[in-house]
Amino acid sequence: MPKNRDYTNLRRTPSSMAWLIRTRAVHQGRLDQLLKLQSKLTQQMAVIESELAAIDAVIPFHEVKVDPSSIAGVQPRSKRLVPHGQMTKVVIRCLKDAKGRAIHTEEVAQFFAREVGVDLGQYGAAAMNIRVRTRLKVLCNEGLVRRHHIGATGSATGSWSLVLDQSEDLDIAP
Structure with missing residues (x-):
């Protein structure tokens, strides 16, 4: 991990600059983490959208007519920790x-x-x-x-x- 002097080229970095460097480093770390998460989410969203498109293509062939866009989304339940009881x-x-x-x-x-x-x-x-x-x-x-x-x-x-x-x-x- 770089020291403050690596950025300022000074033996002793003023406290105000040290605070600014530390604050920026924290914000940059958060942004990097969110960008990494965003790339994963984008890939997952593409897979789910393709699966939805496939399901939407099959629904009109059923004898009971339903508009696929009228189906509301639900949150899936997490798996039970142990069986019931x-x-x-x-x-x-x-x-x-x-x-x-x-x-x-x-x-x-x-x-x-x-x-x-x-x-x-x-x-x-x-x-x-x-x-x-x-x-x-x-x-x-x-x-x-x-x-x-x-x-x-x-x-x-x-x-x-x-x-x-x-x-x-x-x-x-x-």
Whole structure:
């Protein structure tokens, strides 16, 4: 990485010029990053446009007549992390193992990630915490889980426990 003196040819660059050089370097880095992204997006857009043109060419041949330009676009859903119901099973198993002790959301999320084999470095611990917290809220509303914190805690962590009087009735294998 070049030093400020490489640009100014001075032993000591004045602080105001150093700030200008640093600010320009940051802006140039952002622009370079966006230009790189733009070239990738342009290629992806060309592929998708050609696929749309092919689909639009086939639609008029169907017996049911539909104007292809009238079809509204939708955002595709991301792939499920685990099959339907597995998150609930693992979360309840984690809370059962705690034997009535309140557990923080992060602990439940880490337990879940270990059990299903999710790499938190790749997926992101914050994203995992959000998914697990959302599931815990639903289970709390259903009366299966007890909340040990006050409502929306913002960035603070919440703690949860299994409702003990219903834990025997759950048909979930540990």
